[in-house]
Amino acid sequence: MSDEQFEVHDARDIIARPHRRAEIVYGIASFAFAIFLLSQIGNELVWKAGTPFTKQPGFWPVIAISGMVIFGAFEIVSTIRRNRRLEGEPIAGELLRWLKAVEYLIWFMAYVIAVPQAGYLPATIVFAAALAWRAGYRNAKGVLAAVGVGILTVVIFKSILQVKIPGGAVYELLPRGIRGFMIQYF
Amino acid sequence: MDTLLASLEILARWDVILALLSGAVGGVIIGAIPGVGPAIAIAILLPATYAMEPIVGLTLLLGIYGSAMFGGAIPAILINTPGTPVNALTTYDGYPMTRRGEAPRALSLAYGASFAGGIFSVVCLILLAPALAAIAPNFGSREIFMAALLGMVLVVIAHRGQHMAAGALMCFGVFLATVGFHAGTLTKRYTFDTQMLSSGIDLIVVVLGLFALSQAFYLLSGKDERTASPKLGKGLFSGLREVMKYPRVVLPSASFGVIMGIIPGVGEFLAQFFSYTLAQKTSKKPELFGKGSPEGLIASESANNAVPAAAMIPLLALGIPGEALTAMMLSVFYVHNVIPGPRLFQSQPEFVLALYLALGLLNIIALAFLLGATRPLLKVVEIPNRFLGVGILILSFVGVYSLRNSITDCGLAAAFGMLGLMLRRLHLPIVPVILGMVLGGIMEDKLRTSLIRVQSPIDFISRPIAATIFAIIVIAIAGHFFSLYRARRSARTAAASSSSTSEQTSA
Structure with a gap:
């Protein structure tokens, strides 16, 4: 199963995807990461004296990193060739799109940090409403729909399926009867 | 007969029926929403299923996996946007039919073809079960290592035009599986002296990051696309019978789906490509393909829906997932200490049969x-x-945090979400990372077990099954290089002939 929607003009399109020039940035970054991992082989892996290489604890990571380096090097070469041959969107525009997504990573992490403090249900309601507002749904219908999705998620996963999400620190302030109920179900 | 009755007893429980219903219905709905897809839904639900019994959790996930493509055909046909990525080819003939005013016919053709493909695949699965039960015990560590290696080779080969990226991503997945404390050698690997990495990188964290969070970042950082409200006339049953008029298309397409589903690392796209190409070549009206051909639509839908059941074969028989969704399901088995593989067929045949029947029912x-x-x-x-x-x-x-209530896991998943976003934007594949992680772990484990018994590398392929799989690997690689050579040669010939034509024209 793959992961991206794209327009099909020919049956071959489903097995040959369009190229983007910014692939070179990704190619160089992933290759640099592979080289960094390779440079750490001495520090991050244990090599036992007298043990054959194939039985060393580091054998499998070395195979994986070597593969990353070799495939990564060829990936850079093939991307440079394709960038010379094919037209495409400017690289800077694509990088901006990646940067734009970082905002939502921050939103997500803020939500993650808020849950243990504010409690799952309250944090989810606030997060859903605020993110829907940010995403451009600035009317009662959009915000309430997002809040509804949030409440439904909490009810299905925490109240019914009882997934492990601890109660918020703020629940400690509630009266005893309600506190236990909130910790268990919300 | 006893096995059949025992499997029916398993399925007759209210919680299994509820899981099957909600999985199948939920899968159709999820599939019908462009931008969600079964991988995201399964990734999110995975931790919740850990608390369920294996049969309940797996039935729920199988329901989503097997029925999402049914639903994915709706937006593909009505608004030219595939509900799941594997419905992309359905737009090619489905949408032109809608524009001709034949939307109900196109939808019912898609439903009928999906149903035929799905049932054909389940029947194959049931017929193959005795053979699998006989062969599977002959798979030792070396054979499973070879089968996983075959899966890895095919993952790289299957990504046409992206072999290097797919290879690098798969090796990255293999590397991720090695991070942390290794119980086999009692050593730490690439932990950078941090507590966070000592316990390793959880597959669910990677899956949720790469599939779910990346898609959320992708959608939120993009724009809302306004689509015309889909409209539907009468006659939703009209195409169901029509599908039966095309056994020449349905049977080969579903067969391609079964074969490609069984082979690890290949999946729906190649199945669709082969079935569509064959249907076009054998059609009396090949010129209609891409312009609203019922045969094209049937080929695409029956091939893709035959894959899920077939993809369960390597998972159940060998414990080797062929693609990302079965890789996720493998973790449900492991959590409950049910080890899929050769022994499962012998020790719990009723469990295996119950899964097959659940696939048919969904x-x-x-x-x-x-x-x-x-x-x-x-x-x-x-x-x-x-x-x-x-x-x-x-x-x-919910998916990430409920695993072990770790903010670090969430941060790691968010980082993988960013990586997934880049891969999506660049049209690079995500699946090799997941398969690399799962198959890499299996391969290392089986390699260590094998090394105790083998004296030289040749001992790895000294047994018939291992030697056969090795031969398939060699043939697959050689065949791939040959097809690359042929494609390059025909491209050169085409370029030379077009330049000579243009010279003649200008002269």
Whole structure:
């Protein structure tokens, strides 16, 4: 199963995807990461004296990193060739799109940090409403729909399926009867 | 007979029936929403299924996996946007039919073809079961190592034009599986002296990051695409019987789906490509393909829906997942200490048969649901992208955080979410990372077990099954290089002939 929607003009399109020039940035970054991992082989892996290489604890990571380096090097070469041959969107525009997504990573992490403090249900309601507002749904219908999705998620996963999400620190302030109920179900 | 009765008893429980119903119906709905897809839904639900019994959790996930493609055909046919990525080829003939005013016929052809493909695949699975039960015990560590290696080779080969990226990503997945404390050698590997990495990188964290969070970031950082409200006339049953008029298309397409589903690392896209190409070549009206051909639509849908059941074969028989969704399901087995593989067929045949029957039932439920609920489902097709992004972000949190209540896991998943976003934007594949992680772990384990018994590398292929798989690997690689050479040569010939034509024209 793959992961991206794209327009099909020919049956071959489903097995040959369009190229983007910014692939070179990704190619160089992933290759640099592979080289960094390779440079750490001495520090991050244990090599036992007298043990054959194939039985060393580091054998499998070395195979994986070597593969990353070799495939990564060829990936850079093939991307440079394709960038010379094919037209495409400017690289800077694509990088901006990646940067734009970082905002939502921050939103997500803020939500993650808020849950243990504010409690799952309250944090989810606030997060859903605020993110829907940010995403451009600035009317009662959009915000309430997002809040509804949030409440439904909490009810299905925490109240019914009882997934492990601890109660918020703020629940400690509630009266005893309600506190236990909130910790268990919300 | 006893096995059949025992498996029916397993399925007759209320919690299994509920899981099957909600999985099948939920899968259709999820599939009908462009931008969600079964991988995201399964990734989010995975931790919740850990608390369920294996049969309940697996039935729920199988329901989503097997029925999402039914639903994915709706937006593909009505608004030219595939509900799941594997419905992309359905747009090619489905949407032109809608423009001709034949939307109900196109939808019912898609439903009928999906149903035929799904049932054909389940029948193959049941017929193959005795053979699998006989062969599977002959798979030792070396054979499973070779089969996993074959899966890895095929993952790289299957990504046409992206072999290097797919190879590098798969090796990255293999590397991720090695991070942390290794119980086999009692050593730490690439932990950088941090507590966070000592316990390793959880597959669910990677899966949720790469599939769910990346899609949320992708949708939220993009724009809402306004699509015309899909409309549907009468005659939703019209194409169901018509599918039966094309056994020449249905049977080969479903067979391609079964074969490609069994082979690890290949999946729906190649199955569709081969079945579509064959259907076009053998059709009396090949010129209609791409312009609203019922045969094209049937080929695409019956091939893709035959894959899920077939993909369970390597998972159940060898414990080797062939693609990302079965890789996720493998973790459900492991959590409950049910080890899929050769022994499962001998020790729990009723469990295996119950899964097969569940796969058949979900096709019936999905078809019945679609025939009754397609019109209300048209509403979910219209959910705006960014709103979906909000929903996926909320749901992703449950998936990651409920694993071990770790903020670090969430941070790691978010980082993988960014990586997934880049890969999506660049049209690079995500699946090799997941398969590398799962197959890499299996291969290292089996390699260590094998090394105790082998004296030289040749001992790895000294047994018949291992030697056969090795031969397939060699043939696959050689065949791939040959096809690359042929493609390059024909491209050169085409370029030379076009330049000579243009010279003659200018002269």
